[in-house]
Amino acid sequence: MKNALRPEQAGPAHQAMEAFIHQYSHPPDVLFRAPGRVNCIGDHTDYQGGWSLPIALTLATHVALAWRDDAQVRVGSDLHNVQFSSTLSELTQSAQRAIAGTPLEGLGGFTAAAVDLLAVDRGFDVWVTSDLPVGSGLSSSAALSLGLLSALSSPSGRAQADLIRLAQAMENRYLGVNSGILDQTAIIYARADHAVFIDAEAGTASPIPFDFASSGYQLWIIDTRTPRSLAHSAYDQRVAETRQASRDLQLPNLRAAAKDDWKRLADPILRKRARHVITENERVHQSVALAAKGRWDQVASFFTASHRSLRDDFEVSTPALDAVVNAVDGVNPYLSEGFAGARLTGAGFGGSVIALFPRSAEAHLRNAIAETAATLPVQPVIIPVAQPADGLRQVH
Numbered sequence: 001m002k003n004a005l006r007p008e009q010a011g012p013a014h015q016a017m018e019a020f021i022h023q024y025s026h027p028p029d030v031l032f033r034a035p036g037r038v039n040c041i042g043d044h045t046d047y048q049g050g051w052s053l054p055i056a057l058t059l060a061t062h063v064a065l066a067w068r069d070d071a072q073v074r075v076g077s078d079l080h081n082v083q084f085s086s087t088l089s090e091l092t093q094s095a096q097r098a099i100a101g102t103p104l105e106g107l108g109g110f111t112a113a114a115v116d117l118l119a120v121d122r123g124f125d126v127w128v129t130s131d132l133p134v135g136s137g138l139s140s141s142a143a144l145s146l147g148l149l150s151a152l153s154s155p156s157g158r159a160q161a162d163l164i165r166l167a168q169a170m171e172n173r174y175l176g177v178n179s180g181i182l183d184q185t186a187i188i189y190a191r192a193d194h195a196v197f198i199d200a201e202a203g204t205a206s207p208i209p210f211d212f213a214s215s216g217y218q219l220w221i222i223d224t225r226t227p228r229s230l231a232h233s234a235y236d237q238r239v240a241e242t243r244q245a246s247r248d249l250q251l252p253n254l255r256a257a258a259k260d261d262w263k264r265l266a267d268p269i270l271r272k273r274a275r276h277v278i279t280e281n282e283r284v285h286q287s288v289a290l291a292a293k294g295r296w297d298q299v300a301s302f303f304t305a306s307h308r309s310l311r312d313d314f315e316v317s318t319p320a321l322d323a324v325v326n327a328v329d330g331v332n333p334y335l336s337e338g339f340a341g342a343r344l345t346g347a348g349f350g351g352s353v354i355a356l357f358p359r360s361a362e363a364h365l366r367n368a369i370a371e372t373a374a375t376l377p378v379q380p381v382i383i384p385v386a387q388p389a390d391g392l393r394q395v396h
Helices: 007-024 088-099 106-118 140-152 160-174 182-189 235-248 268-292 296-312 319-329 359-373
Strands: 030-041 051-067 072-077 082-087 124-130 194-199 204-209 217-223 341-345 352-358 381-385
Touching (some): 007 030, 007 051, 030 352, 051 381, 072 106, 106 140, 140 160, 140 182, 160 182, 204 268, 217 359, 268 296, 296 341, 319 341, 319 352, 352 359
Antiparallel strands (some): 030 051, 051 124, 051 194, 217 381
């Protein structure tokens, strides 16, 4: 898991080392880089055993840790100037209260959950740095979970499958978020210049070439800066609805559904939820095949179709997300070739849009986003993605 960093990644790693030394006056024993991820297509399919296609980002969370000879724990981060001291027993008690029904929050909550999950019996100093925007659908929470779990598992380490299971348990059991494994799997298995084709039911993750740039296409993340909290949103409701749909269809999950099985559902809400999952799985498979052929115009068109499904059938979009997607779609009449497509990414209820478009459309798209921004309460932030990045790595 340890390897050399690309130049654009070495800077943040060095800054994380320097921040730790400045805070604690000694170097860390280990430093892990856990990137954010953006899901290109295949949202709300993982907890129904489906498929998805994420990539890792150069934006990342760095977790630096040094072991102590006592039971004291010192935790800090440059995010929101968080800093506190505790003991292993106090953190374990907090974690047990979370299991009893009071979800943990913040960096202290993540740390307590990791201590309890790993049965940590030795104190430590930890410092967290990150350039990942929180609440934007780019997996900042999964990156933090995996960074902490990896650092606290050193020096022996953990198998990749164990890290995925533990990170999911952290969110499900301690943080009150009923998440699947898409984020964790993407961050663990990501490779530079590749997307990760994830089969949630089989628990497999296969890297596939995802070279949109050589075909003259660009990828943007457009952060609407509308934070969301999965623990306090309709996410859990969507999980419950899809589970009910699969039960009504007498299927183990909606991955097993035939193309038109959603039509057999009597409840109109469940019909819509099932239709999204079934058609989204098909869009993932088609996008993988089209990417292999360099048909990025058609991949982009599936982005737009995916958004409509998430908006209309799964009802997880917002006015800000819709406005940005519409702005991207609105440049298509000005294109002489290719197609510009966009979709919300992640769980929805706020966060970011991912857009795939011909390089020749950049000026049109910037103008369209600027015009749309004037109608929104907060100015969106454009994050260009030059290429997919590497996944979780130990960098020191």
